[in-house]
Amino acid sequence: MERLKILKTYKIYIGGSFPRTESGRYYQPVNHKGDKLGNICQSSRKDIRNSVVEARKAFSVWSEKSNFNRGQILYRIAEMLEGRKSQFVDELIFQSLSKSNAEKEVNLSIDRLIYYAGWCDKYSQVLDSVNPVASSHFNFSINEPTGVVGLIADQNTSLIGLVSLLAPIIVGGNTCVVIASENLPLSAITFAEVLNSSDVPAGVVNIITGFLDELIKPLTTHMDINSIAYSGKSEKIKKQLKESSALNLKRINVYSRDWIKPVSQDLYLISDFQEIKTTWHPIENIGGSSSQY
Amino acid sequence: MNNYTNKVVQPDFSKSPRIDKVGVEERVSKFQKRSLKRETKLMGLRMALSMIDLTTLEGKDTIQKVKQMCYKAQHLHDVFPNLPKVAAVCVYPSMVRVASKLLDQSEVKVASVSTSFPSGQSPLKVKLMETKFAISEGADEIDMVISRGKFLAGEYNFVFDEIARIKEVCGNVRLKVILETGELITLDNVRRASEIAMYAGADFIKTSTGKIQPAASMQVTYVMLEAIRDFMDKTGIKVGMKPAGGISNSKLALHNLVMVNEVLGNGWLSNEWFRFGASSLANDLLMQIIKSETGIYQSSDYFSID
Numbered sequence: 300m301e302r303l304k305i306l307k308t309y310k311i312y313i314g315g316s317f318p319r320t321e322s323g324r325y326y327q328p329v330n331h332k333g334d335k336l337g338n339i340c341q342s343s344r345k346d347i348r349n350s351v352v353e354a355r356k357a358f359s360v361w362s363e364k365s366n367f368n369r370g371q372i373l374y375r376i377a378e379m380l381e382g383r384k385s386q387f388v389d390e391l392i393f394q395s396l397s398k399s400n401a402e403k404e405v406n407l408s409i410d411r412l413i414y415y416a417g418w419c420d421k422y423s424q425v426l427d428s429v430n431p432v433a434s435s436h437f438n439f440s441i442n443e444p445t446g447v448v449g450l451i452a453d454q455n456t457s458l459i460g461l462v463s464l465l466a467p468i469i470v471g472g473n474t475c476v477v478i479a480s481e482n483l484p485l486s487a488i489t490f491a492e493v494l495n496s497s498d499v500p501a502g503v504v505n506i507i508t509g510f511l512d513e514l515i516k517p518l519t520t521h522m523d524i525n526s527i528a529y530s531g532k533s534e535k536i537k538k539q540l541k542e543s544s545a546l547n548l549k550r551i552n553v554y555s556r557d558w559i560k561p562v563s564q565d566l567y568l569i570s571d572f573q574e575i576k577t578t579w580h581p582i583e584n585i586g587g588s589s590s591q592y
Numbered sequence: 593m594n595n596y597t598n599k600v601v602q603p604d605f606s607k608s609p610r611i612d613k614v615g616v617e618e619r620v621s622k623f624q625k626r627s628l629k630r631e632t633k634l635m636g637l638r639m640a641l642s643m644i645d646l647t648t649l650e651g652k653d654t655i656q657k658v659k660q661m662c663y664k665a666q667h668l669h670d671v672f673p674n675l676p677k678v679a680a681v682c683v684y685p686s687m688v689r690v691a692s693k694l695l696d697q698s699e700v701k702v703a704s705v706s707t708s709f710p711s712g713q714s715p716l717k718v719k720l721m722e723t724k725f726a727i728s729e730g731a732d733e734i735d736m737v738i739s740r741g742k743f744l745a746g747e748y749n750f751v752f753d754e755i756a757r758i759k760e761v762c763g764n765v766r767l768k769v770i771l772e773t774g775e776l777i778t779l780d781n782v783r784r785a786s787e788i789a790m791y792a793g794a795d796f797i798k799t800s801t802g803k804i805q806p807a808a809s810m811q812v813t814y815v816m817l818e819a820i821r822d823f824m825d826k827t828g829i830k831v832g833m834k835p836a837g838g839i840s841n842s843k844l845a846l847h848n849l850v851m852v853n854e855v856l857g858n859g860w861l862s863n864e865w866f867r868f869g870a871s872s873l874a875n876d877l878l879m880q881i882i883k884s885e886t887g888i889y890q891s892s893d894y895f896s897i898d
Contacts, residue, residue: 344889517889520887520888520889521888521889521891522888522890522893522894523889523890523891523893546888547891547894
């Protein structure tokens with residue numbers, strides 16, 4: 300007798316565990332052939348709330364880790380993704396991609412994680428500065444993580460769009476709440492499993508699935524989210540972001556890049572999620588004491 | 593206020609009713625499953641806010657810290673109108689004067705812990721003196737601790753007499769008796785200590801000092817509420833309840849209110865008869881209230897720390 304295949308339940312990822320949505324609802328997106336991708340959690344605002352609580356809790360843990368250690372963990376994510384490549388490729392094919400495109404997307408996602416892992420203990424050397432000032436002060440600017448970031452992931456890709464923004468966000472010490480692609484949610488949840496086994500502390504990344512229309516408002520109005528990243532071109536969403544982010548002056552970052560291009564990665568994506576802190580430190584008059592140096 | 597000891601026949605405390613732990617847990621879990629509709633929830637949140645004894649009981653307390661807390665007691669979150677004030681502030685005796693001066697004109701009361709809080713390990717003479725001192729400094733309420741060591745050694749009369757003597761000194765000042773349930777080990781002991789405290793003249797019984805874990809678990813509070821109900825049935829005297837320690841979020845506070853309502857009835861649903869001893873609960877309630885009324889999830893970044 301042929302063995303019955305066990306179907307996977309795609310659940311959301313909050314605070315390092317995989318609960319079902321609090322609302323108990325689900326939806327069934329389909330691929331180009333009309334096959335149902337699965338029963339996907341149709342999350343509610345309460346799942347957003349729970350995610351933000353976990354992300355806030357994790358923020359001190361994550362941002363206080365040394366940059367070097369965060370880099371190691373990012374590298375670990377890439378390693379784990381490499382080990383599960385075939386599963387990601389299969390899921391992308393199931394979500395209507397050709398085999399070659401699927402392989403390309405997964406490979407690129409791994410490389411992108413490595414790219415940002417490499418930046419982790421270097422970006423501050425490039426972005427921070429010692430500033431010339433016209434008084435007896437040692438004046439320096441350092442980059443600090445913005446806080447809890449709400450990421451509305453690219454809707455047109457399942458994996459690469461998510462990874463391309465998630466990596467620069469967490470590299471810089473932020474924690475984040477992700478709304479995955481509504482119609483292509485499988486890779487996001489499987490990626491959560493990768494995160495879960497990569498020494499990423501619980502709550503650093505929280506991934507929820509569901510209807511964008513319903514989830515954007517609670518995400519963007521939430522007072523405990525400090526920044527919103529949106530990848531996409533919808534004017535309606537951009538307007539909504541600006542309006543509701545005004546409540547607590549969230550930093551909004553909107554991208555319309557083609558993430559599948561190898562050049563769609565750079566240092567400035569890290570700095571988009573950093574706040575610059577400048578310190579004026581009084582010192583003795585430099586002009587008069589040059590011989591001391 | 594009440595001269596219980598003269599009117600009421602004392603029972604033999606060694607024969608206090610035994611508590612069925614499994615039954616208590618079962619019953620308590622029911623209170624946590626009640627569905628509260630929006631209006632009720634909002635009412636509950638506001639009610640809980642008005643029942644808080646805003647507390648600071650640290651070795652590191654300073655006059656400034658107490659001043660700040662007294663300000664907060666009257667101005668919980670001024671940007672949002674029509675919020676209730678808390679019931680009282682709770683401080684060490686040395687801080688009572690500062691607090692009572694600041695709260696003189698307001699309805700917020702000043703409660704002082706006493707009797708060598710939190711351990712209670714000092715002679716009765718000292719405890720009486722401390723209590724007198726707190727009252728003379730302007731305390732409206734006294735939170736005393738019982739001698740847990742004596743209680744566990746079975747010296748119930750000692751514990752009883754101590755409470756009765758403190759009550760004598762208190763006169764019209766309301767006396768809350770802290771059982772420190774985390775040190776009483778069993779629910780049977782919680783029930784017995786509750787009875788001793790009430791028969792000795794407590795106006796309130798209170799779970800914990802907040803210094804020992806576990807503190808105000810639902811189970812413990814439930815046993816104490818039942819003791820209050822039985823005491824009321826037997827003697828006609830109404831005693832208040834104050835769970836303290838560990839009630840840090842709105843959900844727990846609402847569960848407690850549901851429980852009080854179902855065990856004792858709504859006669860206890862006011863800050864005259866029910867209090868929460870807490871410090872971080874206030875901000876969570878505020879955030880929930882504002883969330884419920886505006887639909888926007890709040891951040892602790894926008895609320896005062898103390």
